Amino acid sequence: MKDTSPHEVDTAVRAAYEAFHVGRHVDLSTRASWLEAIADGLARNEAALVAIADRETSLGKPRLESELRRSIFQLELFAGEIRQGEHLDATIDHSDPHWGMGPRPDLRRVNQPVGVVGVFGASNFPFAFSVMGGDSASALAAGCSVVHKAHEAHPDLAEQTAQTVAAALESAGAPPGLFSLVAGRTAGENLVDHPLIKAVGFTGSTAGGRALLQRAQSRPEPIPFYGELGGINAVFVTTAAWQRRRESILKEYVNSFTLGMGQFCTKPGLLFVPATGREELRRLLSEALSGFTPIRLLSSGILEGYERSVTALRDQSEVDVLVEGTFAPQPAPTVLHTTGADVLAQPELLRQEMFGPASLVIEYEDDMKLPDLAGLLEGQLTTTLQTEPDETPTNLLEVLAGISGRVLWNGWPTGVTVSYAQHHGGPYPATTSNTTSVGTAAIRRFLRPVSYQSFPPGLLPEPLRDENPWRVPQRIDGRWDRPGQS
Amino acid sequence: MKDTSPHEVDTAVRAAYEAFHVGRHVDLSTRASWLEAIADGLARNEAALVAIADRETSLGKPRLESELRRSIFQLELFAGEIRQGEHLDATIDHSDPHWGMGPRPDLRRVNQPVGVVGVFGASNFPFAFSVMGGDSASALAAGCSVVHKAHEAHPDLAEQTAQTVAAALESAGAPPGLFSLVAGRTAGENLVDHPLIKAVGFTGSTAGGRALLQRAQSRPEPIPFYGELGGINAVFVTTAAWQRRRESILKEYVNSFTLGMGQFCTKPGLLFVPATGREELRRLLSEALSGFTPIRLLSSGILEGYERSVTALRDQSEVDVLVEGTFAPQPAPTVLHTTGADVLAQPELLRQEMFGPASLVIEYEDDMKLPDLAGLLEGQLTTTLQTEPDETPTNLLEVLAGISGRVLWNGWPTGVTVSYAQHHGGPYPATTSNTTSVGTAAIRRFLRPVSYQSFPPGLLPEPLRDENPWRVPQRIDGRWDRPGQS
Numbered sequence: 001m002k003d004t005s006p007h008e009v010d011t012a013v014r015a016a017y018e019a020f021h022v023g024r025h026v027d028l029s030t031r032a033s034w035l036e037a038i039a040d041g042l043a044r045n046e047a048a049l050v051a052i053a054d055r056e057t058s059l060g061k062p063r064l065e066s067e068l069r070r071s072i073f074q075l076e077l078f079a080g081e082i083r084q085g086e087h088l089d090a091t092i093d094h095s096d097p098h099w100g101m102g103p104r105p106d107l108r109r110v111n112q113p114v115g116v117v118g119v120f121g122a123s124n125f126p127f128a129f130s131v132m133g134g135d136s137a138s139a140l141a142a143g144c145s146v147v148h149k150a151h152e153a154h155p156d157l158a159e160q161t162a163q164t165v166a167a168a169l170e171s172a173g174a175p176p177g178l179f180s181l182v183a184g185r186t187a188g189e190n191l192v193d194h195p196l197i198k199a200v201g202f203t204g205s206t207a208g209g210r211a212l213l214q215r216a217q218s219r220p221e222p223i224p225f226y227g228e229l230g231g232i233n234a235v236f237v238t239t240a241a242w243q244r245r246r247e248s249i250l251k252e253y254v255n256s257f258t259l260g261m262g263q264f265c266t267k268p269g270l271l272f273v274p275a276t277g278r279e280e281l282r283r284l285l286s287e288a289l290s291g292f293t294p295i296r297l298l299s300s301g302i303l304e305g306y307e308r309s310v311t312a313l314r315d316q317s318e319v320d321v322l323v324e325g326t327f328a329p330q331p332a333p334t335v336l337h338t339t340g341a342d343v344l345a346q347p348e349l350l351r352q353e354m355f356g357p358a359s360l361v362i363e364y365e366d367d368m369k370l371p372d373l374a375g376l377l378e379g380q381l382t383t384t385l386q387t388e389p390d391e392t393p394t395n396l397l398e399v400l401a402g403i404s405g406r407v408l409w410n411g412w413p414t415g416v417t418v419s420y421a422q423h424h425g426g427p428y429p430a431t432t433s434n435t436t437s438v439g440t441a442a443i444r445r446f447l448r449p450v451s452y453q454s455f456p457p458g459l460l461p462e463p464l465r466d467e468n469p470w471r472v473p474q475r476i477d478g479r480w481d482r483p484g485q486s
Numbered sequence: 487m488k489d490t491s492p493h494e495v496d497t498a499v500r501a502a503y504e505a506f507h508v509g510r511h512v513d514l515s516t517r518a519s520w521l522e523a524i525a526d527g528l529a530r531n532e533a534a535l536v537a538i539a540d541r542e543t544s545l546g547k548p549r550l551e552s553e554l555r556r557s558i559f560q561l562e563l564f565a566g567e568i569r570q571g572e573h574l575d576a577t578i579d580h581s582d583p584h585w586g587m588g589p590r591p592d593l594r595r596v597n598q599p600v601g602v603v604g605v606f607g608a609s610n611f612p613f614a615f616s617v618m619g620g621d622s623a624s625a626l627a628a629g630c631s632v633v634h635k636a637h638e639a640h641p642d643l644a645e646q647t648a649q650t651v652a653a654a655l656e657s658a659g660a661p662p663g664l665f666s667l668v669a670g671r672t673a674g675e676n677l678v679d680h681p682l683i684k685a686v687g688f689t690g691s692t693a694g695g696r697a698l699l700q701r702a703q704s705r706p707e708p709i710p711f712y713g714e715l716g717g718i719n720a721v722f723v724t725t726a727a728w729q730r731r732r733e734s735i736l737k738e739y740v741n742s743f744t745l746g747m748g749q750f751c752t753k754p755g756l757l758f759v760p761a762t763g764r765e766e767l768r769r770l771l772s773e774a775l776s777g778f779t780p781i782r783l784l785s786s787g788i789l790e791g792y793e794r795s796v797t798a799l800r801d802q803s804e805v806d807v808l809v810e811g812t813f814a815p816q817p818a819p820t821v822l823h824t825t826g827a828d829v830l831a832q833p834e835l836l837r838q839e840m841f842g843p844a845s846l847v848i849e850y851e852d853d854m855k856l857p858d859l860a861g862l863l864e865g866q867l868t869t870t871l872q873t874e875p876d877e878t879p880t881n882l883l884e885v886l887a888g889i890s891g892r893v894l895w896n897g898w899p900t901g902v903t904v905s906y907a908q909h910h911g912g913p914y915p916a917t918t919s920n921t922t923s924v925g926t927a928a929i930r931r932f933l934r935p936v937s938y939q940s941f942p943p944g945l946l947p948e949p950l951r952d953e954n955p956w957r958v959p960q961r962i963d964g965r966w967d968r969p970g971q972s
Binding site for chain 2: 069073091099102104107108112114213214218224378397401402404408409411419423428433436441447452453475477479480482
């Protein structure tokens, strides 16, 4: 797919803007049906799409099929969410002459879509964070239109997916231009700069994300930049857990950090374990890794970056190698090693993301030091505690909640469900905002509230009318009324 | 009050950080009681505080008393809001082996306070947007601690208010350091730069706010900057309304734009009226302004800025003077004039904020052109439509909702109630985010979500437990349960 010219980007954004103004007038059920039409279109084209993805990536059909299923499910879940009107936060304050600070006028607030959204596709999820991934789905659910910047790692899939989406939207009666695709680095920059773009969703590297964040904030009109920049994902194993089940913990750890060749933002990149001895760790890890068959990384660029990051960490004098990997096209996993004392002296050791099948094991001396060690970490998408129920360091849990978007108990961070309670985000550098890019709450990013003061009933948006024609949840004078819920 | 040194700022922020970690463990009712203790302390000291404010500003006792009452009411309203737990968005997804995209683990999300918040006081609201104004109150309600940068326009009031707050918090058993005061421009910058500051609330000029926004986003760890930067607040009068009640409209307009000497971010700075003729407008406006007695502006700096901005607009060749004002210490109001054709040719005429008792009247030729004229505006805190019910340009309303935080029908934008449905914000440059600085929704700015995966019940935060010990609203498997609501 060839790069989109500045003129073509402008045309796409203007068409998206027109579509936004047509599309914003439909009711929730119609908008939900557009998402469902896209879901149906993707499902009908599953075989063809997965075949293209399989050709353009090395991820393999089972993974690709489940990723596409996830993307389809996500559209259906979001359709259900907006059909309920949960995302509107419709709030009605009737006029009140006795309001505590003085007479209150009739005031009503509802969330409205922000406009045209620019979405950047990710290399590592050809479906779930690409053309019709979480950012695109949540922006469309919010009522926005989307111009998507394809990731160059799977261009044919991007084009085919976009065609599927466009055909589905057309057949469902959505306005033309509601969704479109652009390609190329310059097109991405043009997108962030375009005055009609009102928000950006991004999944990618910290360096690239940071540059685009600055760009978005330096526009004449700064706009929100929802960047999911990656993760280190520290896992802490207590002495109690280590004594009872170190072998299974290491087996599960290896499964998690090598899953998808470690090309997940939720890959466990750090494992804190009690002092054990390098030889014992080496033996256990080699055993756990023994049956592993590597596959190709997503691109040669990722392989180069992977080698660079692993080498940079390995070359630190405080770091040694537990399991020697390779940087072949199908790289064997690498496990590095350091100690709690070393990272206390040099916390930067904990901040090197290695995007690929590598992880760092840190041996610590004393469970009491775990909160201090956790305190060295930057913001994390996830942190995990492996422990025994009766011996839980609650002070460590508090530190973990303070630096993470999601905290796991005796689990592993790879595998991110799409649901109501999901939060896939975290303090910087995990993300650039306090929002989530996964789950129904992701829709909120692309909405902004508007209040209406003293409006005649007939001119209010439907969700704000007393007779509630759309039967959405309404907070009325401070109390919620949910007609859809018995 | 003397400037706070960098070392003192650091000490204050560290103390606030310690207080945050102590304070975050209390239940909602205890935290609410802290807000109520502050409200009580302010109420008990009303006479003394108003006397100082009256000495340091020219706003007059009635206005100052009602502003303090508003601030007290706000604390009480927020106390009630957090006692309900509405702000927590507690969400519980039980594990579900049949979840559409594959088995779902037990996942629960709750909003948690972000940490220490820096708040900048405003000149024009010595109570409502200063030491214990909306930003401070909402940050404390969220569970954050606050370091407040006093505005130099009322230093004694800042100190006395801060002492009242500190005494109230101490007597209520809140941890020391939860709230503190710093002063001086450098202290403000140090505050934004401090690594333990996790969000900033700001009310002030577009230039100052934009500089601090860049500063907050350029930190090693970028943080949210909630800036309320001001407003133009366009008012549109339809031909129908003008024909029936032009005199009362102009009387109300004059009352609104001169209220508090026009030193409100919601002052109506633009009035679009049908073609009438300058002489007739001049006559009506002079009549409406005839009884007006000016008072001093808030500071000599504001007077200088006011003269500069009015002169800049008046000197444009497309602009003439309808009512000649003065720039005396107690300035007589100024009304400037231009036409719809002129602003279509030069939209910048609509973008000059004049902070003080001045406004611009635009005569338009044709109601059909109103949406085009509105389309020239930048983001607004408010826009207003003055019309007759049976002759409403709905296409204009749609444009207004698209550029405003609050849209008013046959009202005037000054006077911002504090309630559940209030949204005091708007697209840039009105604010720097999609949030509000007034109303209960302001609390949300200082929270971030954390998800807990597969946690044992006893280790979950109280709002996420199945037995719901705090009786907060919980969304359980997609459906809301509100035990506090019958």
